[in-house]
Amino acid sequence: MMKDGSLNELLLLLLSKKGNYVSGEEISEKLGVSRTAVWKQVNHLRKLGYEIDSVPRVGYCLKKSPDLLLPEEIIQSSRLEFLARKIYYYPSIGSTNDEAKKLAQNGAPHGTLVIAEEQTGGKGRLGRRWVSPPREGIWLSIILRPSLEPYEAPRITMTCAVAAAKAIRKVAGIDCWIKWPNDLLVEGKKVAGILTEMSADMDSINFVVTGIGVNVNNTDFPAEIKETATSLKLVSGKNVGRLKILTEFLSQFEVVYRYLEDGEFGKVLEEWRQLSCNLGRRVRIIGRNYELEGLALDVDDDGALLVKTDGGTVERVLSGDVSL
Ligand code: BTN
Known part of the structure; x- marks a missing residue:
């Protein structure tokens, strides 16, 4: 994303033609900038970790992406209806939940996604901290303006847990379980947590911010959670694509969230029960x-x-x- 919050058009173009060459001329025409400006922007993307081939008189070709959670990447690799129509991306931030609450108070629309590569003040439930090292996990918050009663808000957390467990199972092929009320466990250890915060008056919700942290490629945890936390990488023995987990989570969330809004929460509940590691124990x-x-x-x-x-x-x- 560009500094002013607009999308990086060059990245969008290269992503849409990934693996194919696009001529410098075509790029400069489409973007309305000079060939030198194109070359500068290509170098900027290379600094971020994008592998871009350049062949004189042929053009540029995006060979490999660095698995950043940039809005351009999210837009390119998902088909979403209401989620992430607006994305706020931060290389580093205190807490995405806190930022999302501010944005929601200032009128950010339903479905707004707030995402960061690193959180320096990540928050967990019950006043705990959430360790969120750069580029190792998925740290995000979603602003929702649901047509639910305030007492029904926990349903959103359950919906989020179902979507995340399904995404982890599908993308990483790992048995992921929901531990009541809203932790995700793999091999008995915590791999993700959800923190839902709400602004409401007695009978109506102003907005809900649901935040989720997924330990994807973490290899180490601070002493106090070493015994109880894990990551998808530690379990599978290999790096797991953060972007793949993220985009699958967002599309699963859209599907289950719709059940919730359409008065079919029973369907979500049924999936939650199937994924629960507590029931019957x-x-x-x-x-x-x-x-x-x-x-x-x-x-x-x-x-x-x-x-x-x-x-x-x-x-x-x-x-x-x-x-x-
Ligand atoms: C828990 O299990 O205690 C909940 C953890 C929630 C962590 C996520 S990471 C993104 C979002 N921003 C935060 O500060 N917390 C949530």
């Missing part, structure tokens, strides 16, 4: 001021976990962490 839930143990029976429309305690009662748990 013993769970210990640690909440802010309670602890509970029992059998996880089901999850309901509001995202509450129904737990049958050893005393035989069924408790409806709305928040907490599962530790078993």
Whole structure:
């Protein structure tokens, strides 16, 4: 993306002809800039890691992309209807959720995507931090203006979890599970987390910001999460394309989000149940001021976990962490 927020037309053109040569003349005509300006922009892209061949009197050919999550790449490789019609991209930012909330307050439309290569103040649930090193994972937030009641907002988190688990399974071929309320696990370790924040009054939602962090190619984690966190690379033993996971996630999200908006949340719930690693198992839930143990029976429309305690009662748990 250019500094002023507009799209890099040269990158869009080269991406649309990836693997083929485009003459300098054609580029300068289409972009309305001089051949020297084209050459300068090509060098700028090379500095970002794009491998671009140039053959005198033939032209330029994009051979390889550096797996950056640039808006041009997202636009080129996905067919989306409402998501990511507007994209805010940052090489580095504090937190995409915080930025998205600011943008939403200033009227950013439904579906706006805020994405960063690095977060220096990534936020997790319950005031925790979310480690977001440069170019290793996917750190994004989506601004949504749903026609739901405020109490129905947890459905958005569930929808997001389903979309992300499906994308990881499809692209990386890895068994990814949803751990209630909104963690994604692979081989029992956390690979992604979701943080949904909302601005609402008593009976209507102004906007929702749903943020997700996916550890894609991380190879190391700080001591405090080393035992509990993993990445797709650590599990599969190879680099996983961030852009592929991202674009698959966005298209899955559009599909499941539509069910949610069309009053068919039951379909999302069914997929959530299939992907859950808790249902039918013993769970210990640690909440802010309670602890509970029992059998996880089901999850309901509001995202509450129904737990049958050893005393035989069924408790409806709305928040907490599962530790078993
Ligand atoms: C959790 O599991 O505790 C939730 C983690 C959410 C992390 C994502 S990364 C993108 C977005 N921006 C943030 O600051 N947090 C979310």
